[in-house]
Structures are given as structure tokens and as C-alpha cells.
Amino acid sequence: MNITLEQAEAVIAAAKLKATEIDTKMDICVVDAGSNLVAFARMDGAWIGSIDISFKKAKTAAWFTMDTATLTPLVKPDAPLFNIEHSNGGLITFPGGVIIKNAEGTVIGAIGVSGSSVENDHIVAEAGAKVIA
Amino acid sequence: MNITLEQAEAVIAAAKLKATEIDTKMDICVVDAGSNLVAFARMDGAWIGSIDISFKKAKTAAWFTMDTATLTPLVKPDAPLFNIEHSNGGLITFPGGVIIKNAEGTVIGAIGVSGSSVENDHIVAEAGAKVIA
Amino acid sequence: MNITLEQAEAVIAAAKLKATEIDTKMDICVVDAGSNLVAFARMDGAWIGSIDISFKKAKTAAWFTMDTATLTPLVKPDAPLFNIEHSNGGLITFPGGVIIKNAEGTVIGAIGVSGSSVENDHIVAEAGAKVIA
Amino acid sequence: MNITLEQAEAVIAAAKLKATEIDTKMDICVVDAGSNLVAFARMDGAWIGSIDISFKKAKTAAWFTMDTATLTPLVKPDAPLFNIEHSNGGLITFPGGVIIKNAEGTVIGAIGVSGSSVENDHIVAEAGAKVIA
Numbered sequence: 001m002n003i004t005l006e007q008a009e010a011v012i013a014a015a016k017l018k019a020t021e022i023d024t025k026m027d028i029c030v031v032d033a034g035s036n037l038v039a040f041a042r043m044d045g046a047w048i049g050s051i052d053i054s055f056k057k058a059k060t061a062a063w064f065t066m067d068t069a070t071l072t073p074l075v076k077p078d079a080p081l082f083n084i085e086h087s088n089g090g091l092i093t094f095p096g097g098v099i100i101k102n103a104e105g106t107v108i109g110a111i112g113v114s115g116s117s118v119e120n121d122h123i124v125a126e127a128g129a130k131v132i133a
Numbered sequence: 134m135n136i137t138l139e140q141a142e143a144v145i146a147a148a149k150l151k152a153t154e155i156d157t158k159m160d161i162c163v164v165d166a167g168s169n170l171v172a173f174a175r176m177d178g179a180w181i182g183s184i185d186i187s188f189k190k191a192k193t194a195a196w197f198t199m200d201t202a203t204l205t206p207l208v209k210p211d212a213p214l215f216n217i218e219h220s221n222g223g224l225i226t227f228p229g230g231v232i233i234k235n236a237e238g239t240v241i242g243a244i245g246v247s248g249s250s251v252e253n254d255h256i257v258a259e260a261g262a263k264v265i266a
Numbered sequence: 267m268n269i270t271l272e273q274a275e276a277v278i279a280a281a282k283l284k285a286t287e288i289d290t291k292m293d294i295c296v297v298d299a300g301s302n303l304v305a306f307a308r309m310d311g312a313w314i315g316s317i318d319i320s321f322k323k324a325k326t327a328a329w330f331t332m333d334t335a336t337l338t339p340l341v342k343p344d345a346p347l348f349n350i351e352h353s354n355g356g357l358i359t360f361p362g363g364v365i366i367k368n369a370e371g372t373v374i375g376a377i378g379v380s381g382s383s384v385e386n387d388h389i390v391a392e393a394g395a396k397v398i399a
Numbered sequence: 400m401n402i403t404l405e406q407a408e409a410v411i412a413a414a415k416l417k418a419t420e421i422d423t424k425m426d427i428c429v430v431d432a433g434s435n436l437v438a439f440a441r442m443d444g445a446w447i448g449s450i451d452i453s454f455k456k457a458k459t460a461a462w463f464t465m466d467t468a469t470l471t472p473l474v475k476p477d478a479p480l481f482n483i484e485h486s487n488g489g490l491i492t493f494p495g496g497v498i499i500k501n502a503e504g505t506v507i508g509a510i511g512v513s514g515s516s517v518e519n520d521h522i523v524a525e526a527g528a529k530v531i532a
Contacts, residue, residue: 004177005174009174039175041142042169042170042171047331048167049354049357050329053350053354075348076344076348083349085352091352092352093349094349118346167301169301196448213516214517215475216493217493219489221452222451270443271442302447305440305441307407307438308435308438309404310404314433
């Protein structure tokens with residue numbers, strides 16, 4: 001089961017709405033359960049450097065079927081997964097990557113958001129992910 | 134002058150329409166004049182391998198401000214730009230990358246399409262690019 | 267709005283002057299607002315390893331429209347952007363990358379300087395950036 | 400013996416002059432005998448995609464102490480060095496990379512030019528290289 005383009009576009013639309021509501025400019029990426037890109041949007045004026053970060057947040061979430069925020073405490077210098085970011089051509093392990101589940105609870109993809117504080121990035125990613133299911 | 138997200142989404146919508154009309158499934162990428170990604174869509178069932186090809190077609194067009202179809206004859210074994218594809222982390226030099234100009238004729242971005250024959254890819258890219266200007 | 271070559275050469279000339287004044291040898295890179303290279307100079311005897319660092323400092327500043335010194339505290343192990351350097355093919359997040367604004371305050375590019383202490387790198391980058399606007 | 404920054408800047412100035420004289424816009428790169436970057440300039444409006452090509456032309460010339468035009472016939476499908484471009488992270492083997500010798504005939508660096516036809520690229524590179532020696 002993979003997210004469809006129509007679903008991914010609904011996720012991005014909801015994320016853009018939330019981003020505008022909290023006065024931010026975001027790069028928003030949606031991947032399927034296989035971590036392959038489905039849809040992307042860079043809001044006008046959003047950072048160029050956040051294109052790749054939004055990709056890596058979405059892929060990291062899809063690769064481990066968990067939000068990147070769940071990984072954050074596990075990658076600190078004293079934690080077990082310290083420097084896991086060196087794998088897979090580069091992970092991003094701070095908040096902003098959120099898994100997308102369907103109504104049955106199956107992971108069908110992930111959204112990655114970058115462009116503001118990690119708190120805002122996570123809020124916008126959550127707003128996108130929750131339009132599914 | 135760079136393409137806006139609203140413009141890029143209109144380009145992708147027109148490209149999707151044409152792709153459906155000619156019964157193909159496409160990966161469609163839009164970059165700005167600086168070759169940075171603005172929007173992307175992978176139609177359901179479109180090849181995963183075409184994600185990166187659509188990126189490289191759009192970027193190649195933006196990098197050289199010309200359609201990739203213009204480069205095609207120039208990169209043959211006996212032509213002057215043979216093996217130019219080894220630059221820039223990989224070019225794609227067959228049809229499917231088309232520059233996007235605004236009403237004043239300024240290049241504001243490019244579209245890259247991949248997923249069918251190169252003729253179809255080019256037709257869909259053209260359909261997307263022409264909604265601007 | 268992107269920096270011109272003439273402006274970029276003025277930025278590099280000012281940076282070289284400051285580098286000589288404080289008795290350092292620097293690699294100096296100028297990119298445009300889209301993070302594409304405009305001009306570069308390696309002073310005689312400056313580190314070869316600083317070529318790429320000057321590139322990445324300039325690009326990091328352009329990608330996030332902020333000085334790399336602003337990022338420095340945000341990427342420490344306990345800070346929110348820890349290990350962001352794994353994105354974009356490698357960021358440099360210590361001082362020495364400075365954004366360049368025109369008279370209207372628009373970011374038109376960035377300068378990256380590497381070759382001495384990060385304090386000196388930042389001083390030389392600032393000296394370059396301030397000849398514009 | 401390596402080219403100095405002052406010499407490299409003279410090479411670039413001469414190349415820019417010739418580029419303007421023949422009505423082209425060029426990316427111009429100068430490396431030292433060790434193939435490490437010394438100076439670079441992108442003329443206003445020159446292709447973004449030619450930044451990397453100018454780098455690879457200069458480096459290819461420095462790596463093999465010969466003009467890239469000398470390599471061109473050797474890399475054709477029936478020639479002995481077919482597909483040598485896969486080495487060194489990517490070679491460019493068509494004209495526009497020219498070695499720079501000092502008065503004693505020692506190779507002290509190379510210039511790479513990209514932005515027009517390969518004939519024009521070579522002419523501009525030659526104009527740059529010949530200001531030395």
C-alpha cells in the first residue's frame with residue numbers, strides 16, 4: 001500500500017495552509033512507503049537549503065517507519081545511535097519528518113517539512129500527515 | 134526573475150492533463166532559473182527511475198537555458214559535446230527538458246518530464262511550459 | 267536579483283585586502299542568491315583544503331539566507347539542528363560565510379572565506395560583503 | 400612551480416577580454432599544476448551548467464598535462480581511451496581546457512573555459528593561457 005499522488009497533493013495542500021497560518025515559508029516533501037518521492041512544493045521565499053532537508057526528513061521517516069522527532073534523542077553523543085546520519089547518503093534526525101498512515105494504520109508514506117524552527121516544521125508536517133486516515 | 138510556486142503548480146497541472154490525454158504516466162519536475170527545485174509530482178504508476186531523470190532534465194535545461202532536445206544531436210559520439218553528461222553530477226541530454234519563459238521572454242525556470250518515450254516526454258513538457266507566458 | 271561579476275570581484279578585492287591587513291592567506295568564494303558560483307580566489311599559500319570549505323560556507327549562507335555564524339550555536343549536540351551538516355552534500359556551519367545584500371536589503375549572494383581562525387575568516391568575509399550596499 | 404593568484408587573475412582578465420571580443424559569455428577557471436582551484440569567474444549571463452564544465456576542463460588538462468582538445472580524438476568509441484570520462488569523478492574531454500606554461504616551458508597550471516561552442520571555448524582558453532610565458 002502506497003500513498004497516491006492525489007493523497008500526496010492533499011497532504012501538501014494541508015501543510016501549506018498550516019504553514020501560512022503560522023506565518024512560515026516551507027519546503028514540503030512527500031514520499032511513499034518505499035521512500036521514493038511522490039510530490040514536492042517549495043513555497044515562495046522558502047530556503048533553498050531546505051529542499052534537501054525536507055527530502056531527507058521524509059525519507060528518514062519512511063526508512064525507519066517513525067517520525068524523525070522519535071530519533072532525535074537517540075542520536076545524541078551519549079545515545080546508542082550517535083552519528084547514524086552517516087548512513088543512507090545522509091539522514092536528518094531532528095523534528096519535521098512524520099510518517100503517514102492510512103485508515104487501517106498501515107504506513108503508506110511520509111512527509112518532510114523544513115523552513116522554520118524544528119517545532120514549526122513538525123507542526124506543519126503533522127498538519128499534512130493527518131489529512132490521511 | 135524566478136518562477137513562483139503557483140506558476141509551477143499550473144505547469145504541473147497542465148503536464149499531468151496532457152500525460153493523461155496521451156495515456157502515459159509521468160514524473161514531472163519544475164525548477165527555477167537557478168536550477169533549484171520548486172515543485173514535483175509522480176503520477177500513480179510512473180517509474181521510480183524517472184524521478185531523478187525528470188530532475189536532471191529540468192536542471193539540464195535550466196543550466197544551459199535550452200531544451201534538452203537541442204542538446205541531443207550535440208552529444209553524439211562524433212559531435213562536439215560528446216560525454217558532456219559527466220559534468221554537474223550527471224546531465225540528461227535527450228528530449229523531455231524544456232525551458233519556461235515568462236511573457237517578456239525571460240527564462241524563469243524549466244520543466245523536466247520522464248516516464249514514456251522521449252517524444253511523449255517532450256510533448257508533455259511542452260504542454261506544461263506553455264501555460265506560462 | 268543576483269550579484270554581478272563586477273560586484274563579486276569588488277567583494278573579493280576587499281576581502282583580499284583585509285586578509286593581507288590581518289596577515290592571513292585566504293580562500294574566498296562568492297555565490298549568487300541561487301547558490302551558484304560567481305567568483306573565487308585562492309591567495310598564494312592558502313590551504314588547498316579551504317577551497318571546498320569556502321564554497322560550502324558561501325553556499326550554506328545563500329541556502330539559508332543567514333551568516334554561517336548564526337547557525338553555529340544551533341548545530342551543537344544539544345541544539346535543535348544537530349547534524350544538519352549531513353544535508354545538501356555537506357554544510358559548513360562555523361563562521362566565515364556571510365550573506366551579501368544590495369542597497370534595498372535584498373540578498374543577492376553570499377561570500378565564504380576559509381584559511382585562518384574562524385574569527386579571522388568571519389572578519390574577512392564581512393569586509394568583503396560590506397562593499398556592496 | 401605553481402601559478403600565482405596574480406598570474407591566474409591576469410589569465411582570467413585576458414580570457415574575459417577575448418570572450419567579450421568574440422561576443423560570448425564564459426565561465427573561466429584556473430587551476431594550479433596540482434589541479435587545485437586558484438581562480439574562477441562567471442561572466443554575467445554565462446550558463447550555470449558551465450561552471451562545473453570549466454572546472455573539469457581545467458582539471459582534466461592539469462591531470463594529464465595536455466589540452467583537452469588533444470584528448471578529444473582519443474576518447475571516441477573506436478579510440479583507445481573510450482569512456483575515460485568515468486575516472487576522477489568526471490572528465491571533460493572536448494576542447495576548452497588548455498595547459499599554462501611558464502617562460503621555461505614548465506606546466507604551472509591550466510585554464511578551463513565553457514559557455515559557447517567548443518571552438519570558441521578553446522580560443523578564449525588559449526587567449527588566457529598565452530599571457531603567461
